[in-house]
Amino acid sequence: MSQNSEKKEYVTYGRAQNCDCGCGCALSENAVKITGCRFALSIMDDRYISIILGALEKTKTDKIWQETGRLSTVYRGKQCHVEDAVKACFVNAFTEGVHMTMEMTFSRGCPGDVEADVYMAEDDVLQNESQIKDIHFPVNCKIALYPMGVTNYMEHIAKVVNHAIDLGIYDKSTHYCTLLKGDVHELFSYFDYVNTYCSENLSHYVFEVTLSVNSPTAE
Amino acid sequence: MSQNSEKKEYVTYGRAQNCDCGCGCALSENAVKITGCRFALSIMDDRYISIILGALEKTKTDKIWQETGRLSTVYRGKQCHVEDAVKACFVNAFTEGVHMTMEMTFSRGCPGDVEADVYMAEDDVLQNESQIKDIHFPVNCKIALYPMGVTNYMEHIAKVVNHAIDLGIYDKSTHYCTLLKGDVHELFSYFDYVNTYCSENLSHYVFEVTLSVNSPTAE
Numbered sequence: 001m002s003q004n005s006e007k008k009e010y011v012t013y014g015r016a017q018n019c020d021c022g023c024g025c026a027l028s029e030n031a032v033k034i035t036g037c038r039f040a041l042s043i044m045d046d047r048y049i050s051i052i053l054g055a056l057e058k059t060k061t062d063k064i065w066q067e068t069g070r071l072s073t074v075y076r077g078k079q080c081h082v083e084d085a086v087k088a089c090f091v092n093a094f095t096e097g098v099h100m101t102m103e104m105t106f107s108r109g110c111p112g113d114v115e116a117d118v119y120m121a122e123d124d125v126l127q128n129e130s131q132i133k134d135i136h137f138p139v140n141c142k143i144a145l146y147p148m149g150v151t152n153y154m155e156h157i158a159k160v161v162n163h164a165i166d167l168g169i170y171d172k173s174t175h176y177c178t179l180l181k182g183d184v185h186e187l188f189s190y191f192d193y194v195n196t197y198c199s200e201n202l203s204h205y206v207f208e209v210t211l212s213v214n215s216p217t218a219e
Numbered sequence: 220m221s222q223n224s225e226k227k228e229y230v231t232y233g234r235a236q237n238c239d240c241g242c243g244c245a246l247s248e249n250a251v252k253i254t255g256c257r258f259a260l261s262i263m264d265d266r267y268i269s270i271i272l273g274a275l276e277k278t279k280t281d282k283i284w285q286e287t288g289r290l291s292t293v294y295r296g297k298q299c300h301v302e303d304a305v306k307a308c309f310v311n312a313f314t315e316g317v318h319m320t321m322e323m324t325f326s327r328g329c330p331g332d333v334e335a336d337v338y339m340a341e342d343d344v345l346q347n348e349s350q351i352k353d354i355h356f357p358v359n360c361k362i363a364l365y366p367m368g369v370t371n372y373m374e375h376i377a378k379v380v381n382h383a384i385d386l387g388i389y390d391k392s393t394h395y396c397t398l399l400k401g402d403v404h405e406l407f408s409y410f411d412y413v414n415t416y417c418s419e420n421l422s423h424y425v426f427e428v429t430l431s432v433n434s435p436t437a438e
Contacts, residue, residue, distance in 0.1 A: 008384050011392060013377040038395045040429070042261030042320055049435060067393075070436045071320075071361050071429060074394050101261055101290075103322055103429065105363070107395050111373050117394065142290050144324070146365045146425060148372055154330050158232040165227055173230060174286075175293050175336065176257045176326050176425070206365060206395070208427065210259070210290060210322065216268060217289045 013112045032203075034118050035079040035108045035195060037086045040072040044099040051100075055093035060128050061085050063121035072103075076118045079108075079195050080126065087188045088128035091135050094184075094213060102211045106195055109148075109204035139187055140171075140212045141180040145194065148204040156201065160194050177208075187211070232331045251422075253337050254298040254327045254414060256305045259291040263318040270319075274312035279347050280304050282340035291322075295337040298327075298414050299345065306407045307347035310354050313403075313432060321430045325414055328367075328423035358406055359390075359431045360399040364413065367423040375420065379413050396427075406430070 043051050056073075064077035064085055073089075075082045090102050145160055147153040161178050164170040169182035169190060180187060191209060198205040262270045275292075283296035283304055294301045309321050364379055366372040380397050383389040388401035388409060399406060410428060417424040 010381045010384060011377050013373040013380070036394055040320070042263065044262060044264070044267040046265045048263040048318070068436075069393070069398070070359050070434050071398070071431050072396075076394065099267070101259070105395050105427075110395070113394075140289050144425070146367065148365065148367075149370050151368050153367055154232040158230050161232070162229045165229060174288070175255055175295065175332075176324050176329070177291075179288070179290070206363070208324075212290050215289050217287075 032109055032113075033078075033120070034076055034113065034115075035082045035106065035199070036074060036076045037082050037104055037106050038072050038074040039086055039089070039102055039104040041089070041093050042101045042103070043093070043095075044101075045095075047095075047098075051093055051095055051098070055089050058092040058131075059085055059088040063119065063127055065117055065119040067117070078120055078124070079192075079199065080124050081121055082106075083188065083192055083195065084126040084128050087184075088132055090211060091132040091184060094135070094137055097214060099214045099216060100212070104209040104211070106191065106207040106209070107205065108195070108199050109202070111204065133185070136183050136185065137213060139182065139184050140215060141182075141187055142177040142210045143180060143194075144177045144208045145198070146206040146208070147198070147202045148206065150202065156198075160197060163193060163197075164190060251328055251332075252297075252339070253295055253332065253334075254301045254325065254418070255293060255295045256301050256323055256325050257291050257293040258305055258308070258321055258323040260308065260312050261320045261322070262312070262314075263320075264314075266314075266317075270312055270314055270317070274308050277311040277350075278304055278307040282338065282346055284336055284338040286336070297339055297343070298411075298418065299343050300340055301325075302407065302411055302414065303345040303347050306403075307351055309430060310351040310403060313354070313356060316433060318433045318435060319431070323428040323430070325410065325426040325428070326424065327414070327418050328421070330423065352404070355402050355404065356432060358401065358403050359434060360401075360406055361396040361429045362399060362413075363396045363427045364417070365425040365427070366417070366421045367425065369421065375417075379416060382412060382416075383409060 041052050063081040064075045066075050075085050145157050147156040169180045169186055171179040171181045260271050282300040283294045285294050294304050364376050366375045388399045388405055390398040390400045
């Protein structure tokens with residue numbers, strides 16, 4: 001191992017950003033403004049390929065940067081446009097009677113982030129909202145917020161969970177996550193609140209969300 | 220809002236554990252030892268219900284505590300038994316030619332955790348490994364590690380990613396996650412390394428993993 005490892009290209013997170021504290025806090029000001037969402041749709045149906053491709057085709061993504069891999073797709077750009085596009089993907093994939101889940105990872109401020117792979121649109125005019133705003137369906141949801149690099153992270157988590165309680169979309173707290181339920185628009189509006197709260201109060205956060213529709217499991 | 224909120228039951232993370240720093244660090248010694256894994260299988264096939272139920276039925280879970288909800292299942296107990304059971308679920312659900320993903324959240328040391336909903340087996344004799352050890356198939360994987368409450372978290376992330384490089388299962392780094400690929404046993408052996416590293420070096424961590432088999436997406 002020791003002989004081979006000399007030739008290996010290792011990662012250097014926490015040391016490459018010219019900071020001395022090991023957190024990589026010397027992230028450039030522009031990279032800090034990039035909101036990202038990595039997501040994956042899972043369609044429990046033989047038609048999963050056509051449903052996913054159909055949803056992607058209907059979704060306008062001119063105002064964000066995107067890349068699709070084997071496991072997931074990532075959108076990067078301004079928070080409002082990333083949220084608009086990922087919401088549209090989910091709504092466009094919704095198929096009556098078909099069980100579907102979507103796993104989403106919203107993030108901003110990672111010290112390992114780069115000021116590349118991004119498109120920051122000039123305006124805030126949403127591209128998809130007008131096409132999807134009248135489509136309503138109930139969604140079950142689990143969330144977990146990870147405020148990074150701070151000792152009082154539990155207080156930030158409590159803050160956003162309590163806001164869900166205020167909004168009436170809170171279902172219950174359970175091990176390792178919080179469960180929510182509501183109309184698809186209520187939930188995405190809440191995700192916008194969380195992303196805004198985090199970008200204003202935290203230098204780096206990760207917000208994990210899983211959505212589920214048409215589950216055959218009884219409540 | 221202000222009138223209603225007086226009656227609401229809010230969460231109090233970071234304040235309920237009698238610590239003054241807002242992190243809830245007064246977690247009991249026994250709760251600290253509980254490893255949990257919340258996971259969900261997604262089967263992209265009309266037969267998804269029978270495949271999942273068949274996998275769960277084949278998996279022995281006497282040495283852990285478990286609970287299944289609409290969105291996921293959670294196992295809690297000793298690290299070795301939680302890993303053994305969740306690995307068996309995945310291997311038992313594997314179906315030739317069927318695209319399947321599994322989202323897993325391993326965690327230990329959450330300040331909001333309680334010393335309940337757990338079964339700590341007396342011995343370390345694995346219940347499932349002997350039945351699955353000869354079943355091999357290639358898996359694509361994405362991981363993200365969240366060391367909580369520490370400023371040098373990027374160094375811990377680099378440490379575990381570099382170990383994947385040493386093992387030859389590293390594929391590439393991308394936005395918000397690291398991609399791995401390898402035989403199912405190689406990957407679960409690596410997850411055991413990560414959980415062990417984290418429980419020895421961090422008071423609270425979350426380790427997110429998504430596995431994928433038989434994806435129709437070209438590499």
